[in-house]
Amino acid sequence: MTDLVEVRPGVYHDSVTLMRVSQALTARPEVAVAVVAMGTDLNAGLARDLGFEVPPTTPGDLLVAIRAATSADLGEAAAELERQLATTGSGGGKARDEAPPRTVRSAARSWEATVALVSVPGEHAFAEALDAVEAGLSVMIFSDNVPVEQEILLKDRARARGVLVMGPDCGTAVVGGAGLGFANVLRPGPVGVVAASGTGAQQVTCLLDIAGVGVSHVLGVGGRDLSAEVGGRSAVQALRALDEDPATELIVLVSKPPAPEAARAVRDLGLATPVVAALLGPGEDDLTAVAEKALRALGRDVPEWPCWPAGEAPAREGRRPLRGLYSGGTLCAEAALIAGADTATEAGFVDFGDDAYTRGRAHPMIDPSLRREALRGVASGVVLLDVVLGHGADPDPSSWLAPEVRDAVARGVDVVVALVGADGDPQGLRAQAARLNEAGAAVFTSNAAAARHARRLADG
Amino acid sequence: MTLSMLYGEPRVITVGAEVLAEALDRQAVPQRRVDWRPPAPGVAASLARVLADPRRVQANATAVGRMLSARPMLTGVRPAREALGLEAGTFFHAGPPITWERASGPMRGALIGAMLFEGLAATPEEAAERLASGAGITLDSCHHHRTVGPMAGVVSPSMWMLEVADAEHGATAYCSLNEGLGKVLRYGAYGPEVIERLRWMGEVLGPALAAALERCGPLDLRTLVAQALQMGDELHNRNRAATSLLVREIAPAVVEAAPGRAAEVLRFVNGNDHFFLNAGMAAAKAAADAARGVPGSSLVVAMARNGTDFGIQVSGLGDRWFTGPAGVPDGLYLGGYGPDDANPDIGDSTITETVGLGGFAMAAAPAIVRFVGGEVADAVAATTSMYEITLAEHPAYQIPGLGFRGTPAGIDVALVARTGVLPVVNTGIAGRVAGTGQVGAGLVSPPAGVFTAALDALAAA
Numbered sequence: 001m002t003d004l005v006e007v008r009p010g011v012y013h014d015s016v017t018l019m020r021v022s023q024a025l026t027a028r029p030e031v032a033v034a035v036v037a038m039g040t041d042l043n044a045g046l047a048r049d050l051g052f053e054v055p056p057t058t059p060g061d062l063l064v065a066i067r068a069a070t071s072a073d074l075g076e077a078a079a080e081l082e083r084q085l086a087t088t089g090s091g092g093g094k095a096r097d098e099a100p101p102r103t104v105r106s107a108a109r110s111w112e113a114t115v116a117l118v119s120v121p122g123e124h125a126f127a128e129a130l131d132a133v134e135a136g137l138s139v140m141i142f143s144d145n146v147p148v149e150q151e152i153l154l155k156d157r158a159r160a161r162g163v164l165v166m167g168p169d170c171g172t173a174v175v176g177g178a179g180l181g182f183a184n185v186l187r188p189g190p191v192g193v194v195a196a197s198g199t200g201a202q203q204v205t206c207l208l209d210i211a212g213v214g215v216s217h218v219l220g221v222g223g224r225d226l227s228a229e230v231g232g233r234s235a236v237q238a239l240r241a242l243d244e245d246p247a248t249e250l251i252v253l254v255s256k257p258p259a260p261e262a263a264r265a266v267r268d269l270g271l272a273t274p275v276v277a278a279l280l281g282p283g284e285d286d287l288t289a290v291a292e293k294a295l296r297a298l299g300r301d302v303p304e305w306p307c308w309p310a311g312e313a314p315a316r317e318g319r320r321p322l323r324g325l326y327s328g329g330t331l332c333a334e335a336a337l338i339a340g341a342d343t344a345t346e347a348g349f350v351d352f353g354d355d356a357y358t359r360g361r362a363h364p365m366i367d368p369s370l371r372r373e374a375l376r377g378v379a380s381g382v383v384l385l386d387v388v389l390g391h392g393a394d395p396d397p398s399s400w401l402a403p404e405v406r407d408a409v410a411r412g413v414d415v416v417v418a419l420v421g422a423d424g425d426p427q428g429l430r431a432q433a434a435r436l437n438e439a440g441a442a443v444f445t446s447n448a449a450a451a452r453h454a455r456r457l458a459d460g
Numbered sequence: 461m462t463l464s465m466l467y468g469e470p471r472v473i474t475v476g477a478e479v480l481a482e483a484l485d486r487q488a489v490p491q492r493r494v495d496w497r498p499p500a501p502g503v504a505a506s507l508a509r510v511l512a513d514p515r516r517v518q519a520n521a522t523a524v525g526r527m528l529s530a531r532p533m534l535t536g537v538r539p540a541r542e543a544l545g546l547e548a549g550t551f552f553h554a555g556p557p558i559t560w561e562r563a564s565g566p567m568r569g570a571l572i573g574a575m576l577f578e579g580l581a582a583t584p585e586e587a588a589e590r591l592a593s594g595a596g597i598t599l600d601s602c603h604h605h606r607t608v609g610p611m612a613g614v615v616s617p618s619m620w621m622l623e624v625a626d627a628e629h630g631a632t633a634y635c636s637l638n639e640g641l642g643k644v645l646r647y648g649a650y651g652p653e654v655i656e657r658l659r660w661m662g663e664v665l666g667p668a669l670a671a672a673l674e675r676c677g678p679l680d681l682r683t684l685v686a687q688a689l690q691m692g693d694e695l696h697n698r699n700r701a702a703t704s705l706l707v708r709e710i711a712p713a714v715v716e717a718a719p720g721r722a723a724e725v726l727r728f729v730n731g732n733d734h735f736f737l738n739a740g741m742a743a744a745k746a747a748a749d750a751a752r753g754v755p756g757s758s759l760v761v762a763m764a765r766n767g768t769d770f771g772i773q774v775s776g777l778g779d780r781w782f783t784g785p786a787g788v789p790d791g792l793y794l795g796g797y798g799p800d801d802a803n804p805d806i807g808d809s810t811i812t813e814t815v816g817l818g819g820f821a822m823a824a825a826p827a828i829v830r831f832v833g834g835e836v837a838d839a840v841a842a843t844t845s846m847y848e849i850t851l852a853e854h855p856a857y858q859i860p861g862l863g864f865r866g867t868p869a870g871i872d873v874a875l876v877a878r879t880g881v882l883p884v885v886n887t888g889i890a891g892r893v894a895g896t897g898q899v900g901a902g903l904v905s906p907p908a909g910v911f912t913a914a915l916d917a918l919a920a921a
Contacts, residue, residue, distance in 0.1 A: 009531060009627070012686035012856045017864065060683035099841060100495035102848045102879045107473045109847075111492040114465040117484075119476030120496055123504040127878055128475045128496070130511055137473070138465045142480065153512055164463055178470035178489040181480060217466055241463035366479060391483035426486065 001032060004066045004074050005052050007039060011062040013085070018062075021084040028080065030073035031066060036081065039063040104128045108135035117180050118167075119143055125168060126150040133158045133165065140220065141167030142181045144355050148229055151222065155233040164237050169355075170220035171198025171328075171363075172390075174205075181220075182365055184390035185424030189214020191294060192248035192273075194238040196225050196255035199328025199353075200280060200287055202388060202420050203447055204252055207291035209422040210445060211303050216247040223329070226258035232265040243271040250274055252294050256330065257281035286334055286448040305446040306430075308437040310414070321381035322458035324349030325374050327364035331386045331418060331447045338451035339384070339458075349384075350374065365393040368400055375404050382414045384454040386447060387436070389421030389429060396427060398435035409440035414457045417443045418450035503877050503912055506919035510874050513918075515756030523759040523775040524851040524870035527751040527815060531627040532743035533678035537670040539662070541617035543634055544605055548578060550598040554613025554808040555766025556781040557601045560591050564767035566648025566803050569894030570612030571599075573650030577658045578616050584650060584895075603762050604779070607634040608745045608808035610737060611646035611890055612767065619658070620666025624681065624742035629750040635742035637661050637669075640732040642897055646807075647890045649897040668725045671717035672710050679709055681743040685817070686856045688736070689867070694825035695740045696809055696818030697886040697901055702736035703729070737809065744811040751775050751870075758918055759851060760871040763814050763883065763906065767806035767890070770906050774873055774914045777921065782914045784907030789889045791902010792830060803892040805904045810885055816854050816869025819884030819903065820846045824859045824867070836861075842884045843868065849875040849883065873918065876911040 013021075018037050025034035033050055037043035039057025047054045052065040064081065068074040101107035104116050108131065116132035118125050122145030132139035133154060141154075146168035158165045166173050166180075172195070173180040177188060184202055186209050195201030198220055205215050219242065221234035235253070242248045251273050253266065258279060276297060278290035285293065292302045322339055326332030332351040339349075351357075352364040352371050364371050365388050375383060387397045394400075405415045417436050421429040433443045444450035474481040475494035484491045499507065510516065540546045551574055553567060560568070572587040581587035591597055602609045609615055613636075621634040636646075639657055643649040673679070684705050691701035707730050715722040729735045748761045757775035764771055771783040786804035793799070812818035822829070823843035826836045843859065846868035853866030871883055882905045889900040 012683050013858075013864075058680065060680035099844055100493060102495055102497070102881060103875070104473055104475055104494055105875075106848050107475075107492045107494050111471075111473070113471045113473045113492060114468065115470060116473040116475070117480060119474075119480050121498070124498060126508050127511055128494070132473070134517065138463065143476065147508075150508060150512070162461060162463075164465070175465055176468065176470040178472065178484065178487060180472070180484075183483070237461060237463075240461045241466060244462050245466050362477075391486060392480050 001067055001069060002071050002074055003052055004064065004078060005054060006064040007055055007057050008062040008064065009060065012038070012060070013062065021081065024084055025066060025077055025081060028077060031068050031077050033067050034077065035063065035065040037063055104131035105135065108132065108137060113137055115140065115175055115180070117142065122146045122168065126154070129154050129165065130157070133161055133163055136161055136163060138163040139165055140170050140173050140180050141165065141222070142170060143167070144169040144358060148224060151224060152230055152233070155230065159233065159237060164219065164241065165234055166220045167222040169224070170222045172202055172218060173220045174215055174218040176217070179391045182388065182390055182392040184209070184422040185426070186422055187214035187424070188216070190216060190247070190249035190298065191252055192216045192242035192245060192250070193218040193252045193254060194235055194242065195220050196223055196235065197280070197330035199386070199388060199420065200254040200278065200330035202390065203287040203331060204254055204278065204291045204294070206420050206422045207288060207305065207446065208294060210306065211295055211300060213295060213298060213300055216245060217242065223256070226255045226262040226266070228259035228261055230262070232258065232262035235262070235266050236269065239266060239269055239271060239275070243273045248273060250276065250294060250297055252276045252278065252290065254278045254290070255280070256333065280330060280334060282337065286338060288446040288448040305444070305449060307445065307449060308433050308443040310437070310440055310442040318460050320458050320460065322384065322454055323378055323381065324384045325371050326351050326386050327353050327371065328386050328388055328420070329353050331420070334447055335384055335418070335451040338448055339455040368394065368397070372400060372404060375408060378408065378413055380412055382416065382454050382458040383408060384416045384418070384450060386418045386420060387432065389419070389425040389427045389432065391426065398432045402435050402439040405436060405439040405441045415441040416450050416454040416457065417441045418447035419443050419445055420447065497880060499878050499880060500908065500912060503915065506915045507874060507878055509919035510758060510915060513756050516758065519754045519756035519776060520759055520851050520872065523751040523754040523757040526629060527747050527759070527870055528852055528854055529628050530747035530750045532624045532681045532746040533627050534622060534673065534681055534739055535625045535678045536623040536673055537620055537666050538623055539617065539666070540615050540619050540621050543621050543623060544607065546615065546617040548617055549580065549596045550600070550617070552600055552602040552605055552607055552609065552613070552615040553766060554602060554609045554611065554806060555764045556769050556771030556783050558599065558766040558768055560594065560599070562768050564803050564806065565892045565894040565896070566806060566890035567612045567767045569648030569650050570614040570645050572894065573645045573654055574614045574616040576650060577655050578618055602808055603764055603773070606632060606745070606749065608741045608811050609636055609646065610638070610741065610809045611807040611888060612648055613808045614645065618662055620662055622739050622742050624739070624746050625678070626746040626750055631746055631749050633742045633745035633749060635738040635745065637665060638732060638735045638738045641734065644897060647888070647897040648894050650895055664721050665725055665728060668714055668718035668721050669710070672713035675717050676710060676713035681739060682856055685740060685743065686858065689821060689824045689857055690860050692825055692827050694818055694821040694828070694886065696737070696812040697888070698825045698828045699736040699740065700733040702740060703733055706736050706739065740817070741809055741811050744815040744817065747815045748811060753778065758873040760814060760873060763810040764808045765805045765810065767803055770805060770910060772906070772910050772914060774918065777914065777917055780917065782910040782917070784909045787904050787907065789887050789902040789904040791889055791900050793889070793900035794898065797891070797899035801891050801896070801899045803890045805887060806890055807887065809887065813883055813885050814871065816850065816857060816867040819886040820869070821857065821859060821867045822884065822886070823861050826861070845881055846884060848879050849881050873911050873914045877915045880908065882906055882908060
């Protein structure tokens with residue numbers, strides 16, 4: 001038998017609580033007897049009668065006396081004591097006020113979470129994201145307009161805590177089956193995605209889903225992560241994490257062309273899991289080609305990507321201007337590259353999801369008003385648009401876009417839509433396609449195919 | 461690296477766009493929404509700097525840890541002259557430093573009363589003239605001298621002080637003896653009965669308590685406060701349980717030490733439900749002082765009002781005060797008094813809120829919920845909202861009605877500025893005219909600007 005006797009000055013618990021704690025300890029098989037009580041003369045005497053060597057105590061001290069068979073048993077009993085004493089202050093959740101927390105810090109203190117999703121205005125995102133990291137939670141920062149020095153600081157603190165910062169300006173993530181931000185409803189499967197581009201990842205994963213291949217996780221890292229300044233801090237962590245994940249058989253890395261030092265950082269990781277890299281830019285595979293490469297790497301067939309051609313258009317004379325009105329930055333860049341958009345002679349391609357357009361207003365996937373105005377301003381030629389489906393996005397984009405398409409076609413404008421979505425998306429991929437197609441648009445599930453088609457139309 | 465969020469059921473804290481939260485609801489993902497509101501304009505830049513300070517987390521843990529581990533013991537009762545080296549013509553007062561010119565009615569009344577008590581003037585008029593001229597008069601903040609005082613908080617050399625020693629960190633703090641309610645010096649009254657009572661306190665009460673304490677030994681105030689909280693006190697506007705416990709502790713020793721005076725002494729102490737307040741304040745001051753001077757800490761170590769200004773001090777910012785106009789409390793009034801009779805907020809008793817008592821422990825005191833809106837739920841809401849702006853939960857001070865959760869303790873300037881949630885302060889209300897005394901009691905909000913100013917100073921430090 002071995003004894004533990006402790007006197008803790010100034011620790012107060014009411015006697016009922018302490019009796020309950022004493023009983024719970026004594027009930028444990030390895031504990032012979034336990035006295036946990038305030039250090040009154042009576043209680044100290046009681047412990048001494050039981051054979052404990054009790055030093056002088058005052059009624060303001062907490063007296064702990066435990067006897068167990070071995071010192072290991074005593075250690076377990078002591079741990080249980082701490083748990084019991086901690087529980088007395090936890091309130092058991094019931095009596096706590098139901099008022100919602102005002103900060104992520106407060107939420108994380110009262111509720112067990114695995115991840116935080118921050119979408120407050122960019123200048124305020126740092127505080128909430130730092131709360132998450134300090135609470136040991138990974139965090140997705142949907143917010144844009146977050147200063148780069150704050151991004152670097154968050155990512156460094158996160159690495160030290162063993163958690164991941166996704167973002168800022170991270171549009172999409174799928175973690176353990178939960179879609180965060182703009183997230184398509186994807187089937188579970190073997191492909192893990194690390195994305196410095198939200199819509200780029202959505203295009204790849206939606207095409208994979210159409211081909212019957214699902215994802216394990218999609219970890220966004222933010223559009224700036226692979227810049228020289230940020231140096232791939234989160235991409236490195238995300239790649240390592242997916243490499244550890246037994247559910248991930250193949251990793252797809254989606255990014256705009258990375259800065260050389262960031263490219264080095266992500267390349268030299270020595271991962272066991274094969275990686276298909278989609279580094280978007282001149283001379284690189286487009287997103288559709290990346291999806292096809294991933295399918296082949298998994299030994300799967302590449303299907304015909306669904307498309308819905310427009311009806312017979314009247315013959316047009318000569319070369320016509322081509323406009324791109326996009327909500328997804330990567331989709332916009334890809335389309336411009338493929339269509340060979342000549343910004344000198346054509347009004348060009350606009351990404352309405354860019355920070356410059358979203359300061360103080362919702363993302364164009366939610367608020368279509370700026371794109372609608374731009375579309376109405378197109379008098380002739382060819383217009384290429386993206387429509388991105390999934391949770392968080394416009395619940396029924398065809399409801400505003402189909403009438404605009406009809407009007408544009410009536411003005412003699414050819415409309416081509418890149419429809420990025422999965423069959424599980426709440427908007428209904430095929431229903432949206434059908435409505436836009438009926439209004440006169442050519443609809444493609446591959447953005448690259450849409451861009452090629454638009455180019456052909458514009459070239460006459 | 462292993463990323464825990466990839467394994468097990470996702471549980472998401474969301475803050476910001478409702479559309480993204482709804483998207484999670486539609487996926488039936490367990491979610492806790494943050495009720496986020498933008499901070500006051502201009503706060504974001506300072507906030508980001510302060511939050512990014514690599515010292516902050518550890519500094520705040522250290523500072524609040526010291527505050528919560530303090531073990532204040534009531535060790536003695538001594539004249540201010542002796543305990544604080546206070547000289548004739550020097551007066552300490554509540555709140556940040558103030559001049560006679562800027563002093564409010566009750567502060568002036570209390571200073572006049574102290575002049576009369578010390579024999580420095582024969583009439584109130586003469587006292588006021590001498591105080592206005594400033595000749596031979598020194599005013600200073602109690603807080604600069606390890607001291608706190610309720611309401612006007614005026615301390616003069618002949619007043620007897622409760623002496624509280626922090627057994628954990630070794631510091632000492634002081635507070636005057638409570639005079640009772642009604643026409644009393646701390647509320648700015650200076651009539652003959654006020655001065656007479658002060659004399660009796662110096663001649664009878666102080667020495668009797670001092671002798672009793674010598675007999676029964678130091679009194680553990682941390683334990684006493686913890687018990688009083690579980691008996692329905694919040695230790696600022698309700699001290700009935702704590703006072704009763706104090707009487708129980710010292711009565712035998714008073715009888716033994718001062719048999720001839722024991723009855724009047726015990727009758728006085730027992731007849732004043734707020735007698736313990738001053739001991740609790742000294743205990744709070746000792747705990748708050750233990751948290752001072754931690755570089756990088758954004759913990760509030762003093763909130764105090766002088767009847768004109770509301771001021772705070774912050775652990776990482778030395779003895780600097782951040783002040784704003786004191787508000788007029790919202791509360792219940794005695795007899796025929798009303799809000800027009802109320803002086804702006806006054807007193808050092810906000811030291812109780814500084815350490816997580818008073819308004820912060822409102823949920824412990826259902827008997828006085830009328831001060832916070834009338835329902836027990838309002839008291840619970842007041843306390844629970846304070847967890848949003850505090851760094852810790854007190855390990856010893858627990859609230860039975862919240863499942864013995866520790867009181868919200870340790871105000872963080874950054875959290876106040878960020879959430880806009882201001883400390884809930886319980887307070888007595890003094891009449892605005894010198895000599896009136898107490899007119900009511902209620903709640904008051906500190907000026908938000910003092911917290912943002914302190915945040916800016918932390919950002920610049």
